[in-house]
Amino acid sequence: MENTEFAKVFWEIAELLELKNENRFKIRAYQKAAQNIESLSENLSAVYKKGGIKELEEIPGIGEHIALKIEELIKTGKQKNHQQLLKEFPRGFIEMMRVPGIGPKTALMLRKKLKIDTADKLQTAVAKGLLKELPGFKEKKIENIKKGIALKERVKGRFLLSEADQYVTALVDQLKKLKEVEEILPAGSYRRGKETVGDIDILVTAKKSEPIMKAFALFPQVDRVLSQGPTRSSVILRNGMQADIRVVQPKEFGSAAHYFTGNKQHNILIREMAVKKGLKVSEYGVFKGTKWTAGKTEAEVFKAVGLPYIPPELREGTGEIEAARKGKLPDLIELADIRGDLQMHSKYSDGGNTIEELVEKAQELGYGYIAITDHTKSTRVAGGQTEKEIIKELAHIDRLNGKLNGFRVLKGAEVDILPDGTLDFPDSVLKVLDVVIAAVHSNFKMPREKMTRRIIKALENKYVNLLSHPTGRLIGKRDPYEVDIEDVIKAAKETGTYLEINAYPERLDLSDLHCRRAKEAGVMMSIDTDAHAAAGLEAMKYGVMTARRGWLEPKDIINTYPLAKLIKLLYAKR
DNA sequence: GCCGTTTTCGGCCCGACTGTTTTCAGTCG
Numbered sequence: 001m002e003n004t005e006f007a008k009v010f011w012e013i014a015e016l017l018e019l020k021n022e023n024r025f026k027i028r029a030y031q032k033a034a035q036n037i038e039s040l041s042e043n044l045s046a047v048y049k050k051g052g053i054k055e056l057e058e059i060p061g062i063g064e065h066i067a068l069k070i071e072e073l074i075k076t077g078k079q080k081n082h083q084q085l086l087k088e089f090p091r092g093f094i095e096m097m098r099v100p101g102i103g104p105k106t107a108l109m110l111r112k113k114l115k116i117d118t119a120d121k122l123q124t125a126v127a128k129g130l131l132k133e134l135p136g137f138k139e140k141k142i143e144n145i146k147k148g149i150a151l152k153e154r155v156k157g158r159f160l161l162s163e164a165d166q167y168v169t170a171l172v173d174q175l176k177k178l179k180e181v182e183e184i185l186p187a188g189s190y191r192r193g194k195e196t197v198g199d200i201d202i203l204v205t206a207k208k209s210e211p212i213m214k215a216f217a218l219f220p221q222v223d224r225v226l227s228q229g230p231t232r233s234s235v236i237l238r239n240g241m242q243a244d245i246r247v248v249q250p251k252e253f254g255s256a257a258h259y260f261t262g263n264k265q266h267n268i269l270i271r272e273m274a275v276k277k278g279l280k281v282s283e284y285g286v287f288k289g290t291k292w293t294a295g296k297t298e299a300e301v302f303k304a305v306g307l308p309y310i311p312p313e314l315r316e317g318t319g320e321i322e323a324a325r326k327g328k329l330p331d332l333i334e335l336a337d338i339r340g341d342l343q344m345h346s347k348y349s350d351g352g353n354t355i356e357e358l359v360e361k362a363q364e365l366g367y368g369y370i371a372i373t374d375h376t377k378s379t380r381v382a383g384g385q386t387e388k389e390i391i392k393e394l395a396h397i398d399r400l401n402g403k404l405n406g407f408r409v410l411k412g413a414e415v416d417i418l419p420d421g422t423l424d425f426p427d428s429v430l431k432v433l434d435v436v437i438a439a440v441h442s443n444f445k446m447p448r449e450k451m452t453r454r455i456i457k458a459l460e461n462k463y464v465n466l467l468s469h470p471t472g473r474l475i476g477k478r479d480p481y482e483v484d485i486e487d488v489i490k491a492a493k494e495t496g497t498y499l500e501i502n503a504y505p506e507r508l509d510l511s512d513l514h515c516r517r518a519k520e521a522g523v524m525m526s527i528d529t530d531a532h533a534a535a536g537l538e539a540m541k542y543g544v545m546t547a548r549r550g551w552l553e554p555k556d557i558i559n560t561y562p563l564a565k566l567i568k569l570l571y572a573k574r
Numbered sequence: 575g576c577c578g579t580t581t582t583c584g585g586c587c588c589g590a591c592t593g594t595t596t597t598c599a600g601t602c603g
Contacts, residue, residue: 061575136599141593
């Protein structure tokens with residue numbers, strides 16, 4: 001069972017207990033547990049295997065009872081209370097409660113009065129006008145439910161960070177033009193650099209808010225307005241994404257930025273620390289009694305609770321506060337630390353640009369080196385080259401390097417890992433390459449153990465210095481293949497192979513959690529764009545974001561080192 | 575249900591907006 005599956009059970013228990021009008025702190029306990037499980041870098045089953053119930057209870061938010069439920073899930077795949085609750089409220093009913101605007105109270109009334117217990121039935125009832133008969137249901141409320149159903153249809157989940165990025169940039173550009181606007185900060189999961197973003201939160205400081213709210217609602221990206229008040233407005237953008245804008249006073253900027261950046265768990269922890277110090281933290285500032293004492297900057301808020309500044313990407317409530325308290329926050333990698341890009345494709349395989357064009361773009365980005373890593377013969381659909389064909393490309397690179405000053409093109413290939421774990425090129429070819437990237441591009445649906453063995457076998461080849469997109473996932477499109485990532489990390493450590501953080505927005509593979517795990521295991525990584533065109537080199541920022549979320553520092557990333565040191569690292573295994 | 579440099583029992587973050595409630599409940603973030 002994957003951690004997300006464990007978490008899903010506890011999210012559902014929380015929702016079901018809400019329906020039963022259970023103690024809200026109990027509900028929160030389940031939510032907290034679910035959230036903590038989701039952000040755990042180690043698989044729960046592995047934790048349990050290591051030290052049983054006691055080890056599970058070490059995880060924040062997990063006590064005796066939830067630990068026992070986890071044990072039950074590991075042993076039987078099911079959990080009794082969860083099953084019992086599902087009998088009372090089937091999944092269709094929970095689904096209905098997830099329609100925006102429908103909470104537990106409304107859902108229960110709908111079922112009691114009209115026997116509506118699925119989202120589909122709700123839609124039919126709305127269409128037939130049955131809701132009018134209910135107490136407290138007038139035109140507006142029914143209209144909202146109608147819109148909620150339509151929205152749910154259209155918005156299936158979250159959006160790629162890169163897609164959110166486009167909208168954020170557009171919205172910020174327009175906000176900048178309003179004369180009332182002072183500071184602008186896109187906050188929320190976007191600012192934390194999460195791989196997917198549920199909605200966009202933009203914080204603005206201004207003395208007067210109405211003109212901003214009015215203008216915002218009329219931006220061309222806005223499809224419709226959900227709500228509009230003096231401090232907060234919510235809209236749905238044309239791509240179905242929700243965007244919230246919050247306007248605060250300049251002196252509230254720091255506390256508001258902190259609050260709107262989240263995540264929720266992190267905020268709760270900070271507020272609890274404040275309470276213990278006799279303070280109150282809200283989006284409007286840090287207060288002693290009713291007296292405002294701080295909040296102009298985020299650093300002030302952290303300082304008030306006795307902490308140093310914590311970068312947004314770490315604010316997930318997964319140990320960053322503890323680390324901050326001990327002065328052990330990582331010195332996170334930044335985009336400017338990147339000195340080169342070790343995976344990209346040229347016209348020799350399926351790339352859109354020549355090597356010269358890629359070099360030009362890389363120089364524009366201030367890099368000192370790149371590796372050209374075209375596909376090999378097995379990946380025919382992507383123009384994979386044979387052993388003979390790549391010789392020409394390598395000669396081309398040699399000639400080019402002869403002309404370049406202070407810049408180096410490394411000779412590489414993205415070599416297929418065949419189903420039996422052998423590589424697409426013989427060692428006699430691999431050994432003339434500087435960068436040998438191994439990757440799985442076929443036979444994704446292997447059993448877990450076989451896939452794990454396949455990949456580890458490739459890592460054992462002394463010429464393979466980098467494993468590309470280690471889990472093969474495409475966010476929102478394709479699940480990772482079945483592979484024991486823990487074993488792969490271990491094998492990377494033992495063989496001296498580096499793991500890749502593929503910065504391609506749809507991949508971000510390794511994920512943030514796996515990065516953190518790999519670092520803990522002492523494995524170095526590289527951040528590469530896997531660009532198929534010169535412009536694709538700009539995606540590096542998403543890979544860096546992921547690395548930051550994985551607590552990585554420049555020293556953990558091989559392409560932050562100068563060329564000479566990088567070459568040493570690349571040849572260390574031979 | 576979790577948790578403990580105020581607690582092993584008694585707490586548990588804080589606020590905005592909507593709609594219809596004449597003082598607030600429900601929902602959301």
